Amino acid sequence: MKKLVCLLTCSLGIWSANAISETQSAESLTIERIFESPTLQGSSLKKLKVSPDGQRVTFLQGKKTDYERLDLWEYDIKSGKTQLLFDSNDLSSGPEILSDEEKARRERMRLSGSGIVSYDWSDDGKALLFPLAGDAFYYRLGDKKAQQILDTPEFETDVKLSPKGNYLSYVRNQDLYIKHIQSGVETRLTTDGQGPIKNAMAEFVAQEEMKRMTGYWWSPDEKHIAFTQIDESPVEQITRSEIYADSIKMITQRYPSAGTNNVLIKLAVIDLASKQKQWIDLGQEQDIYLARVNWLKDSQSLSYQIQDRSQQHLTLKAFNLKTNKQNTLLEESSKTWVNLNEDLRFLDDQQHFIWASEKDGYKHLYLHKNNGQLVRQLTKGEWIVDKIEAIDQTNNVVYFTGRADTPTQSHLYKVSLKGGPITKVTKRSAYHSISFSDDASVYIDSFSTTNTPQQVSLHNANGKQLTWLSENNIDNNHPLKPYQANWVKPTIDSFNAEDGTEIFYRLYKPQNIQGKHPVIVYLYGGPGAQVVKDSWGGNRGLLMQYWANKGYVVFSIDNRGSEGRGKAFEDPLYKKMGSVELTDQIQGVKFLRKLPYVDVNRIGVYGHSYGGYMTLMAMFKAGDYFKAGVSGAPVTDWGLYDTHYTERFMGHPLQEVDAYAASSVFPYAKDLKGDLLIYHGMADDNVLFTNSTKLYKHLQDLAIPFESMDYPGKKHSIRGKQTGIHLYKTITNFFDKHFGME
Secondary structure (H helix, E strand, C coil): CHHHHHHHHHHHHHHHHHHHHHHHHCCCCCHHHHHCCCCCCCCCEEEEEECCCCCEEEEEEECCCCCCEEEEEEEECCCCEEEEEECHHHHCCCCCCCCHHHHHHHHHHCCCCEECCCCEECCCCCEEEEEECCEEEEEECCCCCCEEEECCCCCEEEEEECCCCCEEEEEECCEEEEEECCCCCEEECCCCCECCEEECCCCHHHHHCCCCCCCEEECCCCCEEEEEEEECCCCCEEEEEEECCCCEEEEEEECCECCCCCCEEEEEEEECCCCCEEEECCCCCCCEEEEEEEECCCCCEEEEEEEECCCCEEEEEEEECCCCEEEEEEEEECCCCCCCCCCCEECCCCCEEEEEECCCCCCEEEEEECCCCEEEECCCCCCCEEEEEEEECCCCEEEEEECCCCCCCCEEEEEECCCCCCEECCCCCCEEEEEECCCCCEEEEEEECCCCCCEEEEEECCCCEEEEEECCCCCCCCCCHHHHHHCCCCEEEEEECCCCCEEEEEEECCCCCCCCEEEEEECCCCCCCCCCCCCCCHHHHHHHHHHHHHCCEEEEECCCCCCCCCHHHHHHHCCCCCCHHHHHHHHHHHHHHCCCCEEEEEEEEEEECHHHHHHHHHHHHCCCCCCEEEEECCCCCHHHCEHHHHHHHHCCCCCCHHHHHHHCCHHHHHHCCCEEEEEEECCCCCCCCHHHHHHHHHHHHCCCCCEEEEECCCCCCCCCHHHHHHHHHHHHHHHHHHCCCC
8 A cells, every 4th residue: 555655645745746747847839839930730741753663752851950941851761761862952052943833833733842842753663753843853863863864044844754764854935845864865846935835734724623733644555745825815915013022013914804805725746756737636625624634545646524614514524546536435424513623543444433522512533445435433432532642453452531531631531443432441530631542552541630730651452550751759859849838729520500401610719718719710611621621720820729729719601612622512612702601700700709718799701812812801891700710812802813713613704694793702891880991912923912902992982981001922832931020920829919919
């Protein structure tokens, strides 16, 4: 008994000492610290890939002194050793100067940082290619150093390795080039790229809205390249200003706003031996979208997907190079719109392909014969497949991520090509991002939760963990450790709206509840995005922690129209943007009003981009619920935004006049009751700055006071550490001032 008492006493003494020590070492999170190095999320691995030969894992990682400057690393699976492959400063230490085209492309790809921001393996796993500072470096395993394979005064974009690793391909000055790596011989494949004619380049809406970032595709046997030729001459030219701190640039940009002309697009295949081109007949209707292009395994057939202008019809076709004939494999249609995906997979047997469809209201996988005939549905249920991760064609197994367990987490599952039940592979309760080896034998699992930053492990295909690549535990050495004593773990749950719709929410509640607390509702609200996920929230998630530590309740919901719940959950948005979403957000406020610690008179709202638009609608149309709002880079009139996105959800403006009028913020601006702050990047080429300046003028004409903060030289994402600090402080100070939290 004495030993037990001593053991308990000693243990309690140690616990008390540790508790006191932790309390003393606890630090208060600041906005400055959110942006400082080392990053608070600790180890952060990006662009994780298993080499094609399955012998190593490669990834990008920021420097400890500057988390935005990325280097290339490798983990050797056999030896278990991690080492730096390339220090970006050794290859290019000066300022990174990019062409306007590359800057725009990176903005579309949401690529941030500097140094080595992307890389690719050759298919044989023996070489690496990575663009850097406007040129490209090539490294063959075993060499002492990387070779600067492109060193020209021009800017090359969309640099690729050919499938067998013999060539480099790239776009320069709107034409397509290849370079034989061994001989160094460069060949120009197209010659008419100039002015509005662009070869092998993805047009604006393809990059921004269709997620098609390229305009050319190698055949598997390296004998042909399919490429697009776009003619931008029909697209309306707008003149916009990019306002910088010390200058104003007048930019003439071809921007296809809703209801106006798109590019004219052609598709060709060039034979690399003869340099002869075969132009593919895309049909009589020219007002179309070329959504996807994929080669079949035989290198003789090329598939492509065409959307009509309304995006209610999608056609998959295949073109045969030998016969110059094509046939339709399948078609999809919808009374609202057809979403695009990247899950078309042609199988090695050259007899079948896998297709993803939302025709039953949820994205699921289907096995088809190469003539389009349906063999079987592989997955089904009231949940969605996120994407195909790998196909083990030896064992007839498809690996995919999806939401079969909960919409707030993505897990890895597998299903047989022969049909049958799905099997869950990942076990940890988290949001998982997966990267498989080419043979589907091992995979990288990058996972996180709202409370734990990225952890990375290596597994065999059955889910057994082989090793940690980055355990990233929040131990005493972790940058996040000093802030754990004040860490607020949010609640992720759901409530039923008045019509019975289940709405998922995330709620941060201050640790010390003292009376009634103000609320900041963070929202996005639009299609293609999900706010309520059990995943690490990055800097914005840390900002929410900062707000909770100050005494704010921080709340988010995913309204109807949001991603992650299936097409049936998205469809109510059709032709009703700014209405259905707001109805659900008001339901969220009604839920908040029932909480005893919420001050119903101090509920604010904040969002960026579509969230900025929703903030304006909330402030203008629901002033009884939202007392203050911060609107970032908002769309104010959908007639100002691009064709592919806007018309997908709203129809053509000439045919849907009333719907467009109802979705604009301007008719409701006169009803603003609360305090409003609007901010925008003054060089935004996505949601044009005109959206905000038109609203500024409108509110001024109505003599309605508001606040604004505009950022010279900044694009839509408003990047930069110091700018980020300024923005977060501006938003916080606004709510503090109007909610008495100063």
